[in-house]
Amino acid sequence: MKIGKLILALLVLAVAFGGGLWYGKQQSTTIIAANDAGGSYGGGFRSAEPDAKPRATAARGPGGTVHQVREGQAIQDAVNAAEPGDTIRIFPGTYTETVxxxxxxxxxxxxxxxxxxxxxxxxxxxxxxxxxSGNDIVVENLKITNYKGNGIMGQAGNNFEIRNNLIIDTGVYGIFPQLGQNGIVEDNVVSGIEDAAIYVGMSDNIHVAGNEVFDSVAGIEIENSRHAIVENNYVHHNTGGVLAFITPGLPIKTTYDVIIRDNFIVDNNTPNFxxxxxxxxxxPAGTGVLIMAADEVVIENNIIRDHQTAGILVVDHANASNITADPDADPAPDQVAILDNLMLNNGYDTIDEVRALMLATMTRGTPDIVRAGEVRDSCIRNRHRYITVGLGDFADCDFANTDNIDNYLLPEPVPPREIDPSEQGKLTxxxxxxxxxSYKGILIGPPVEMIQAMYKDDPEGIAAYIADPVKKRxxxxxxxxxxxxxxxVRLAVAEYLLTVGN
Amino acid sequence: MEPCRPRLLAALVLLLVMPLAPLLALPAVAEDFRLSDQCPPGFEQLGGDVCRLATLYDQYGSLRGRGVGGTRTGLPPRRDGFTAQQIDLGRYLFFDPLLSADGSLSCASCHDPALGFADGRGRSTGLHGEALPRGAPTLWNSAFLQHFFWDARADSLEAQLTGPLYAPEEMGNNPADLLAALRGNDAYPVLFRAAFGDDSGPIDTAQVYAALAAFEASLVSLNSRYDRYAHGDHSALDAEEIAGLNVFRSFVARCAECHTPPLFTNQQVAVIGSPEPPGLARDIGAEATLGSPKLRGAFKVPTLRNIARTAPYMHSGRFETLDEVVTFYNGGRGHAVPEGEALQLHWHIVSPDLADHELEQLVAFLGTLTDERFLPRVPTQVPSGLAVGGRSAREAPTPTGDAP
Incomplete structure (x- = not known):
């Protein structure tokens, strides 16, 4: 039975291979393997039900047009032509444009x-x-280089997936979703960025996983955002590795519920540029993880090594430079939890401020974890493993891991922006x-009660008229x-207009 | 698309006639005034003539309800729920110079509907002709604001309006005189009872403030060509304007980081280091409000809606045109801050190095934020019988000196 299946599979493969050769000879274009579907690798031993790969966009049914863009064409033209649900495939080549x-x-x-x-x-x-700025946007498999601003920037788009992109020497932020909810940033390689390679700003329910970020000022920054997980990233050779901030002066004032786990955070000593x-x-150059004012941050199971200033730095606003005053932003981190992390060779050439703290607390050696300023209700697990500064009032954590949490994405994507036609009629x-x-009396055009009398039971008539009005009076x-x-919408507004009573 | 040109013209004509009004004015007769029982444009009329604003942006949400985002993002929380009568009473009060100490200034003197509800001056002109320290901001969309004044020192429309009403160098009034004038008028007691109920007692300051706030909160501008674009009609902007939108929200210019849609302000304060007019000392701005030297020279981020209508620009009107404004922002971080002056400039003030054509595109885009479709009617007369709108900004005397 099993052998029979295997033979059949081989046969199918052989035919497919031959067909591919033949097809390839006929046409020079590459065949795109239809590899979107497919389950998970089963492995030789099943331990538990495997988790599905997280998604942020709504599942798509069949349908949707595929637009192809090739060198010499503009991606923007395809975007302009596309309808929601469409896919734009961009073939190799150089595209000099803002999309x-x-x-x-x-x-x-x-x-x-x-x-x-x-x-x-x-x-x-x-x-x-x-x-x-749209919802349900996916950006994949692009190389982006030499822009002045950002590589990929979201403005209030929800349900986004930004994956598998190569972003090199591109201005201020490599990937910057802002003011969005429910999004994934995964498997991107980002380098040479003068601010944060990956910057999640004022967003909720975000998953940043499996990225490599290096040669930038900040590796991954979670700022004024909630419910974010940063996991399995390789963060190296930046000035600072992973940051969780409340930056004062922004319209959304909090950061909380951030998990930083299972990352390689290594040798982030690049001079600050x-x-x-x-x-x-x-x-300060040589900072592995920096928590500024953010609340409920869990740092777990990371390898944090080779940082000259410190492995983990937890500070309040008073101990941060370059920030503004904002009475509505809480300056102190609350409930930071430092679980087990592998920390090696940190704090070997630390900054004067940390040296002063060490002197004041009579701490010797090279600090792995440093706290500066007010920090409330925080905890650490197995503190004996590290050289710490200022962690005296950190309790022992009463939890060991975050294993129960796969991700913080929404169970269902943020629903589409669709409203009931009658509501749309009213708003319009x-x-x-x-x-x-106006209902009665003359503002500019005839009063609504006069229109109602003319078009009683005929919303279609109104809808047709407003699309192509002719001068009547x-x-x-x-x-x-x-x-x-x-x-x-024209019909909805016509129907609503006929119901208006004042 | 210019559906409202005739009304704009009407408003302009009225305003031109205004200076003549004292000559033409007959004593106002109480019977001439009746409050409208119709909500203003854009408002749904509920039971009890309560007016609830409805906008196309109500189709959308916003992160944490803050009303900041991208093209299709909901608005911040708003002030509404006043009655049609309260709003209309506010309209009369707004245009009535009775509110000032000497009967010369009305709210409209500095917030002129024909000038984008600003006054066309860099710094407004006070009661005695003095140049005030700052310019009058637009009132469009103030229903959505959480902070008022350039230095963000007031937290409500009511708290804001008591500022100019009672400042000696502005309208110069005081609560007792104001109430005496209103109570002694033939029409106002009747109108206040019509707005606040027959058992509302004698006119009090809370009623005055509520009526003025009601009118101000009715000044809504969300129907520009940009808005049509945002709601999905991508033909509403031309190629240059769209390019300008992309410069505006780019992370090089970074305009949208503080002038964030849909209101085109994030309602924060920011230190941008724009220069004062020649000879004027640095205005410390929100440093005084929040007591932090980090905010020296910080001002509230203004909305950019109808910005093309409200020149000159910045808190004291240093820039005459939008071209000058964008050129300032492109001039490099801190380039206009005098040597040795300590200002902690906002982190989005950078050196964007935009090309000239990008600056032109930016200005073209700013022009798409104009919408005065819901311009209210200027009353033909006000209950005091004084000149409607009082002294207008254009006839204000040449400033004789600075206010203390």
């Missing part, structure tokens, strides 16, 4: 052919490579129509067409 996505449900997927990547090239002239005045410009009527039409100015409203 912006102000619609939902677009997948921007690079096609890597035998090591050749589609490359967005900013020529040190263009600002950002990719800007998105941050922009003057930037928050990261104050990070009040938001747009009332500028010129000499006493009123001509109405501008409202054809920019989608047909269903």
């Amino acid at each position: 912006y996505i102000d619609k939902d449900g677009i997948r921007l997927i690079g096609v890597i052919e035998q090591g050749n990547w589609p490359t967005l090239e900013g020529e040190k002239r263009l600002n950002d490579a990719i800007l998105y 941050g922009a003057p005045g930037s928050t990261v410009a104050g990070i 009527y009040l938001g747009i129509c009332t500028g010129c039409h 000499p006493t009123f100015p001509e109405m501008p067409p409202q054809d920019y409203l989608a047909p269903e």
